[in-house]
Amino acid sequence: MTSSSILITGGSLYGERTADLLVRDGVIAEISEPGARLEPPTGGEIVDATGCILLPGLVDLHTHLREPGGEEAETVDTGTRAAARGGFTAVHAMANTTPVADTAGVVELVLRRGEEAGHCDVRPIGAVTVGLGGERLAELDAMAGSRARVRVFSDDGKCVHDPVLMRRALEYVKSFDGVIAQHAQDPRLTAGAQMHEGAVSAELGLAGWPAVAEESIIARDVLLAEHVGSRLHVCHLSTAGSVGIIRWAKARGVDVTCEVTPHHLLLTDDLVRGYDATYKVNPPLRTAADVEAVREGLADGTIDIVATDHAPHPRDAKDREWDQAAMGMTGLETALPVLQQTMVDEGRLSWRDVARVLSATPSRIARDETQGRPLEEGEPANVLVWDPRPRTVVDPIEHASRSTNTPFRGRELPGRNVLTLLRGRPTVRDGRVLDRPAGEA
Numbered sequence: 001m002t003s004s005s006i007l008i009t010g011g012s013l014y015g016e017r018t019a020d021l022l023v024r025d026g027v028i029a030e031i032s033e034p035g036a037r038l039e040p041p042t043g044g045e046i047v048d049a050t051g052c053i054l055l056p057g058l059v060d061l062h063t064h065l066r067e068p069g070g071e072e073a074e075t076v077d078t079g080t081r082a083a084a085r086g087g088f089t090a091v092h093a094m095a096n097t098t099p100v101a102d103t104a105g106v107v108e109l110v111l112r113r114g115e116e117a118g119h120c121d122v123r124p125i126g127a128v129t130v131g132l133g134g135e136r137l138a139e140l141d142a143m144a145g146s147r148a149r150v151r152v153f154s155d156d157g158k159c160v161h162d163p164v165l166m167r168r169a170l171e172y173v174k175s176f177d178g179v180i181a182q183h184a185q186d187p188r189l190t191a192g193a194q195m196h197e198g199a200v201s202a203e204l205g206l207a208g209w210p211a212v213a214e215e216s217i218i219a220r221d222v223l224l225a226e227h228v229g230s231r232l233h234v235c236h237l238s239t240a241g242s243v244g245i246i247r248w249a250k251a252r253g254v255d256v257t258c259e260v261t262p263h264h265l266l267l268t269d270d271l272v273r274g275y276d277a278t279y280k281v282n283p284p285l286r287t288a289a290d291v292e293a294v295r296e297g298l299a300d301g302t303i304d305i306v307a308t309d310h311a312p313h314p315r316d317a318k319d320r321e322w323d324q325a326a327m328g329m330t331g332l333e334t335a336l337p338v339l340q341q342t343m344v345d346e347g348r349l350s351w352r353d354v355a356r357v358l359s360a361t362p363s364r365i366a367r368d369e370t371q372g373r374p375l376e377e378g379e380p381a382n383v384l385v386w387d388p389r390p391r392t393v394v395d396p397i398e399h400a401s402r403s404t405n406t407p408f409r410g411r412e413l414p415g416r417n418v419l420t421l422l423r424g425r426p427t428v429r430d431g432r433v434l435d436r437p438a439g440e441a
Contacts, residue, residue: 005023007023007045010049015352019031056383057421058088058090060083060335061233061307062308064093065093068110079093079332080122089427090372090382094125100130102127103139121370144173152365153181154235158183159186167227170232182235185209186213193213195284196209198269211290215245218237233365236307250302257361260294261307261331265298265338277321304357304365306335312401330406333400333406334408340413344388385418386416386418391412394406417431
């Protein structure tokens with residue numbers, strides 16, 4: 001925690017009113033009343049935020065940091081640098097590492113690596129099954145009771161396909177208010193799949209990943225969650241049919257939440273025509289109708305959050321024939337620009353809504369009471385100062401991630417990270433990631 005003071009002047013609080021915000025000793029000490037200004041602190045720093053939006057630090061419920069085992073693609077240090085540059089003050093790290101995060105020891109290792117890096121908070125996600133094998137439950141209780149205090153469990157990258165095992169997992173996590181985050185993909189319906197099943201896949205002669213492979217698992221699992229009375233979270237929802245099932249389940253009273261990725265809000269399967277494996281992802285890019293449906297679902301609250309599914313890969317895993325290339329895209333550094341372009345600039349979401357879907361609700365789902373807090377006096381100073389006006393052509397060489405497999409290369413996207421504070425300590429200034437001062441915890 002820092003003892004310095006920072007006065008952020010003239011920013012727009014949630015895009016709703018102009019305000020000055022004083023940060024002192026790691027907390028928000030004071031916010032000016034409408035029409036008033038705050039006195040500059042003696043010896044403190046002043047940041048001019050005129051024209052900028054003041055938001056809580058962003059929270060990603062779905063990040064792949066690859067460490068341990070996949071350090072050639074990303075490390076906790078490089079991944080959290082990318083997160084900070086994207087405006088995030090917390091990320092939840094998926095379990096598909098090597099070794100898999102299926103024990104208390106591994107999740108505590110990931111937690112410790114995040115603490116050492118210091119760029120944002122890292123919350124480990126535990127595996128549902130041992131080794132992601134889908135045969136027996138992992139040490140859910142041990143991970144929940146560890147110093148990492150895991151509350152989100154997922155075999156992401158693989159579906160918990162066995163309905164009996166899924167039921168047992170949902171029953172088990174009820175005891176500590178945990179949640180199962182399901183990668184909804186029927187493995188038999190998607191064997192050998194290379195892209196979305198539809199007109200484009202037929203034209204290209206590529207094996208298709210049908211929408212029903214996602215929708216059938218979601219339908220099954222919301223019924224299981226209702227039967228058990230447990231919490232279910234659906235990862236990276238991508239089809240119009242999935243939106244409809246979630247809408248139905250919520251109307252029925254099922255305790256289900258879901259996420260959409262930035263790339264599924266913008267990109268379609270037409271991009272596969274060039275056979276550029278940058279656009280190969282799981283679930284695959286869908287049709288324009290699906291893109292419109294997930295935008296509508298996010299706008300009306302059916303879809304609860306935006307999560308990046310940041311999936312870095314080394315260059316040689318992507319720079320190969322389409323059918324041999326790895327699935328996945330980076331996303332931490334482009335998430336807010338894409339959300340601004342597709343939803344805010346189109347009038348579908350307000351900046352207050354952005355704070356809800358990219359900060360408050362992800363933390364609530366994860367039962368993390370330290371992040372996703374509102375910009376109010378006395379709250380931890382996890383703050384993003386975002387300038388929505390600049391437009392920049394995406395160049396992955398400038399990104400902090402170790403990998404460059406962004407699907408937005410060469411696209412012009414809006415917005416710039418002016419300042420990110422993690423409990424009052426600057427982690428980013430004008431897009432540049434700052435290291436923690438030596439000796440500071």
